[in-house]
Amino acid sequence: MTGLPSVLSVVGARPNFMKLAPVARALATRGSRHVIVHTGQHYDPEMSDAFFRDLQLPRPDHALGVGSGSHAQQTAAVMQGLEPVLLAERPDVVLVYGDVNSTVAAALVSAKLQIKVAHVEAGLRSRDRTMPEELNRIVTDHLADLLLAPSRDALENLSQEGIPADRVHFVGNVMIDSLKVALPAARALAMPRRMGLGTGGYTVVTLHRPANVDQPDTLAELLTTLSRLSKDGPVLFPVHPRTRAQIARLNGKATVDGVRLLDPLPYLEMLGLVWEADLVITDSGGLQEETTWLGVPCVTVRPTTERPITCVAGTNRLVAPRCDAITLAARDARIARPANPPMLERWDGGTGDRIAAVLCDGARFD
Numbered sequence: 001m002t003g004l005p006s007v008l009s010v011v012g013a014r015p016n017f018m019k020l021a022p023v024a025r026a027l028a029t030r031g032s033r034h035v036i037v038h039t040g041q042h043y044d045p046e047m048s049d050a051f052f053r054d055l056q057l058p059r060p061d062h063a064l065g066v067g068s069g070s071h072a073q074q075t076a077a078v079m080q081g082l083e084p085v086l087l088a089e090r091p092d093v094v095l096v097y098g099d100v101n102s103t104v105a106a107a108l109v110s111a112k113l114q115i116k117v118a119h120v121e122a123g124l125r126s127r128d129r130t131m132p133e134e135l136n137r138i139v140t141d142h143l144a145d146l147l148l149a150p151s152r153d154a155l156e157n158l159s160q161e162g163i164p165a166d167r168v169h170f171v172g173n174v175m176i177d178s179l180k181v182a183l184p185a186a187r188a189l190a191m192p193r194r195m196g197l198g199t200g201g202y203t204v205v206t207l208h209r210p211a212n213v214d215q216p217d218t219l220a221e222l223l224t225t226l227s228r229l230s231k232d233g234p235v236l237f238p239v240h241p242r243t244r245a246q247i248a249r250l251n252g253k254a255t256v257d258g259v260r261l262l263d264p265l266p267y268l269e270m271l272g273l274v275w276e277a278d279l280v281i282t283d284s285g286g287l288q289e290e291t292t293w294l295g296v297p298c299v300t301v302r303p304t305t306e307r308p309i310t311c312v313a314g315t316n317r318l319v320a321p322r323c324d325a326i327t328l329a330a331r332d333a334r335i336a337r338p339a340n341p342p343m344l345e346r347w348d349g350g351t352g353d354r355i356a357a358v359l360c361d362g363a364r365f366d
């Protein structure tokens with residue numbers, strides 16, 4: 001008996017893995033028992049194994065293998081798969097990360113078994129309930145016993161929803177821990193050279209939100225926009241499996257001429273491209289934060305963001321999925337590129353340690 005709590009982390013989708021890595025390291029340093037459950041929400045090697053490798057994560061102790069399905073199917077499959085694992089492992093606390101279906105499913109099963117739930121990345125709100133992630137965030141935060149917030153606006157959101165302040169800790173942004181650790185290795189890959197990119201600047205694109213890729217007209221307009229932008233410089237687009245399937249369904253009805261469509265990139269290769277990019281166009285949550293920390297201009301193709309701090313910091317701007325809006329924002333973002341990356345409070349590489357201190361020592365971070 002160490003006196004330390006036994007912790008069980010549940011992860012399932014690509015953006016969970018970089019949030020888990022710093023916490024796993026900090027718990028290992030303290031000698032806390034830490035069990036990792038992979039739900040299998042993401043299962044392609046480039047969406048999962050490559051991230052475990054790049055982030056030097058230990059192999060999961062349990063793999064639920066839930067795979068894809070409707071929201072209800074996927075959430076239910078995680079719940080059914082996780083319940084017997086929790087009953088067997090009996091952890092003191094279950095850690096859940098971010099806002100994917102695996103997150104909310106794990107929070108619900110744990111709360112019903114009366115196991116303490118800690119939510120990493122608590123309190124973010126877009127106030128857009130058409131996004132499944134917003135529903136996942138709200139439900140998870142209201143089930144959680146410990147809410148580990150990345151930024152001060154998140155504290156404000158939780159307070160407005162009546163969540164008691166003594167459950168909430170301002171630990172900072174854990175993704176930045178992973179980014180800081182990985183950056184030297186990512187830079188050493190010399191990705192721009194490996195990809196044959198010249199010195200004139202290039203754009204990196206990721207798009208996978210249903211609102212952008214599931215409607216053929218919207219997706220076609222986005223692809224045409226990228227094709228036009230490629231006349232001004234290389235456009236590299238690592239394509240999420242959901243988006244790849246939707247592009248195939250367009251049957252060549254939209255041009256992708258000039259755009260370099262790539263397979264999804266592992267963490268280090270992606271970071272190696274993004275840190276030297278001229279511009280990022282995305283609908284990802286994580287990239288909005290990574291570009292802010294790196295000081296790389298970002299155009300986010302969404303009407304809202306749960307990470308408004310990235311817009312306030314000046315690196316990120318939101319646009320509609322229209323050619324004129326994106327073209328204009330891309331130009332403005334490049335012009336307004338900050339001379340130095342913005343400094344955000346507790347986006348400093350120490351968040352994994354603060355989370356471990358909350359869990360193991362009962363530390364407080366206001």
Ligand code: UD1
Pocket residue numbers: 013014015041042043044047068069099100101102132133208240241242284285
């Ligand atoms: C999920 C998250 C989203 C996150 C994204 C990161 C939810 C509700 N959504 O969206 O918040 O930004 O992950 O990538 O949890 N597929 C594969 N191989 C895989 C995984 C998925 O081919 O390894 C395909 C399947 O056809 C699947 C589709 O992609 O149906 C969507 O996958 P899913 O996990 O349901 O949602 P994402 O769009 O990845």
